[in-house]
Amino acid sequence: MSFVDVSNVWQAYGDRSILERVNVTVDEGEFISIVGASGCGKSTFLRMLLAEETPKKGTIRIDGGEPAVEPNLERGVVFQRYSVFPHLTVRENLIAGEGFKTPWGRLFGTARRAAVERADEMLERIGLNHVAEQYPAALSGGMQQRLAIGQALTAKPRVLLLDEPFGALDPGTRLKMHDFLQELRAETNMTVFMVTHDLEEGFKLGDRCLVFDKPRWDPHDPGRYGATITYDFDARNNGIPFQTTKENENVVHTATA
Numbered sequence: 274m275s276f277v278d279v280s281n282v283w284q285a286y287g288d289r290s291i292l293e294r295v296n297v298t299v300d301e302g303e304f305i306s307i308v309g310a311s312g313c314g315k316s317t318f319l320r321m322l323l324a325e326e327t328p329k330k331g332t333i334r335i336d337g338g339e340p341a342v343e344p345n346l347e348r349g350v351v352f353q354r355y356s357v358f359p360h361l362t363v364r365e366n367l368i369a370g371e372g373f374k375t376p377w378g379r380l381f382g383t384a385r386r387a388a389v390e391r392a393d394e395m396l397e398r399i400g401l402n403h404v405a406e407q408y409p410a411a412l413s414g415g416m417q418q419r420l421a422i423g424q425a426l427t428a429k430p431r432v433l434l435l436d437e438p439f440g441a442l443d444p445g446t447r448l449k450m451h452d453f454l455q456e457l458r459a460e461t462n463m464t465v466f467m468v469t470h471d472l473e474e475g476f477k478l479g480d481r482c483l484v485f486d487k488p489r490w491d492p493h494d495p496g497r498y499g500a501t502i503t504y505d506f507d508a509r510n511n512g513i514p515f516q517t518t519k520e521n522e523n524v525v526h527t528a529t530a
């Protein structure tokens with residue numbers, strides 16, 4: 274059985290269809306890149322994987338379990354804009370990530386000491402130990418984003434969701450972040466879903482690259498149909514062989530179909 278199983282998922286806001294007939298299965302440890310036109314529902318798909326939203330139809334199962342109904346720490350998330358706490362130091366940001374596991378949101382005594390130790394290991398890992406006592410505002414964009422990834426990883430999530438994580442970074446820092454993410458992957462068996470607008474990045478980092486698009490389009494009512502996965506590229510071998518399963522299933526070539 275697949276680790277992530279998305280079965281016939283539909284999502285709509287009011288009478289606007291956003292996603293329709295989304296089907297995909299993912300093995301544990303796979304890195305899935307997601308690309309598609311702006312507004313086609315990529316972040317909505319991530320929010321459903323995070324269980325922040327429930328699909329209108331269909332099911333999403335992770336590790337064969339019940340349909341995800343609540344966000345939990347098995348799923349870490351990093352957004353394009355740094356999602357760290359500005360009023361906490363770099364080290365406290367990592368410790369706070371662990372505090373969410375407790376009902377009161379804080380750690381005390383032995384638990385806190387252990388969390389500090391783990392935070393320091395993570396700081397070493399993400400190369401931020403020299404700025405542990407500083408506040409995020411004092412860090413560069415790349416450093417803040419490494420902190421955000423470190424924070425998402427402290428809870429050791431089995432699924433990491435990245436929503437354009439490197440979109441706000443300059444090209445050099447972006448390349449360093451690619452190396453960093455690839456190192457992290459080599460060390461863990463995390464399953465990663467990453468939304469990106471950069472196809473090259475999607476193919477470079479992903480094992481597969483999913484394309485979201487609207488195969489059906491009504492020019493008189495743009496909200497009538499939702500997007501779905503129109504291509505599922507195997508990206509492991511530099512994208513060759515190219516497209517696989519979805520082409521015949523979902524690509525509809527006429528405007529009225």
Ligand SMILES: Nc1ncnc2c1ncn2[C@@H]1O[C@H](COP(=O)(O)OP(=O)(O)OP(=O)(O)O)[C@@H](O)[C@H]1O
Pocket residue numbers: 286291309310311312313314315316317318
């Ligand atoms: N909570 C909501 N209520 C109503 N409409 C929403 C909501 N969330 C998203 N939308 C709309 O759904 C559509 C899909 O949004 P989404 O953010 O998932 O697209 P996206 O593919 O991630 O876009 P981008 O690439 O620009 O980030 C957009 O038109 C957006 O305005």
